[in-house]
Amino acid sequence: MNQQLYSKLDIQQVIGLVKSTRELIENREMAGHVKEKGRADYVTQVDIAVQDYLKKELYSLAPDIQFLGEETGMQEMTGDLCWILDPVDGTTNLIHDYRHSAVSLGLCCQGEIVMGIIYNPWHEELFSAEKGKGSFLNGQPIHVSESKTLSETIIALGTYAYRRELADANFARLRRVYDQCQDIRRIGSAALELAYTACGRQGGFFEPYLNPWDYAAGLLLVQEAGGKVSDFDGNPPSTGKGGSIVATNGKIHEELLELL
Numbered sequence: 001m002n003q004q005l006y007s008k009l010d011i012q013q014v015i016g017l018v019k020s021t022r023e024l025i026e027n028r029e030m031a032g033h034v035k036e037k038g039r040a041d042y043v044t045q046v047d048i049a050v051q052d053y054l055k056k057e058l059y060s061l062a063p064d065i066q067f068l069g070e071e072t073g074m075q076e077m078t079g080d081l082c083w084i085l086d087p088v089d090g091t092t093n094l095i096h097d098y099r100h101s102a103v104s105l106g107l108c109c110q111g112e113i114v115m116g117i118i119y120n121p122w123h124e125e126l127f128s129a130e131k132g133k134g135s136f137l138n139g140q141p142i143h144v145s146e147s148k149t150l151s152e153t154i155i156a157l158g159t160y161a162y163r164r165e166l167a168d169a170n171f172a173r174l175r176r177v178y179d180q181c182q183d184i185r186r187i188g189s190a191a192l193e194l195a196y197t198a199c200g201r202q203g204g205f206f207e208p209y210l211n212p213w214d215y216a217a218g219l220l221l222v223q224e225a226g227g228k229v230s231d232f233d234g235n236p237p238s239t240g241k242g243g244s245i246v247a248t249n250g251k252i253h254e255e256l257l258e259l260l
Contacts, residue, residue, distance in 0.1 A: 206244075
């Protein structure tokens, strides 16, 4: 029943819904209404408006699919199918009008991500993937980089800014990776870092802790583009709880893991 329901979903319809959030995301007045959830962890009216809108529209599209959104927090899902949404990945960027934020929407079927969409309205870039069907940027196929070693590519990282007490360990990892790769990048949106890894702009990305809504869509994008995603121990990431994330083109995965 649930598998049949998923197979009837048209990804283009879902893409249309995600792209229709553009006006909400670019509303600077709403972005200026900020509430601090924790250290370096914020929510704006944009986050809430996008989540409320997509939750309603996705329910209208497929009322039997459960919904998990960042602004409602982690909760146990009892069904086989569940949307996993980060309404604005990169909220701090949004607050500062940095223009590197994205809507990140994944569809989970029995613990496995089967659809992923990441949308950056400022660059008008829509990344999408379906299980077994490849990854795409604005409808064109994308693939991970061909780099065979860290020395041939750039690597992105997340600083896990909510836990400053872990900074020494994280920046020690950064230094080890920096010494072996061409250079380091950080744009402040894990979803976009995963999308950029999927399309070959960088060889990999790592962060010591992310929640499922941060990486659900990007996880599938990287895998369908030919890459690999794991935690720091090399295990598959969980869709039910957060943890560390390493995403690469696959060729440099073990080399990067050894440094982490």
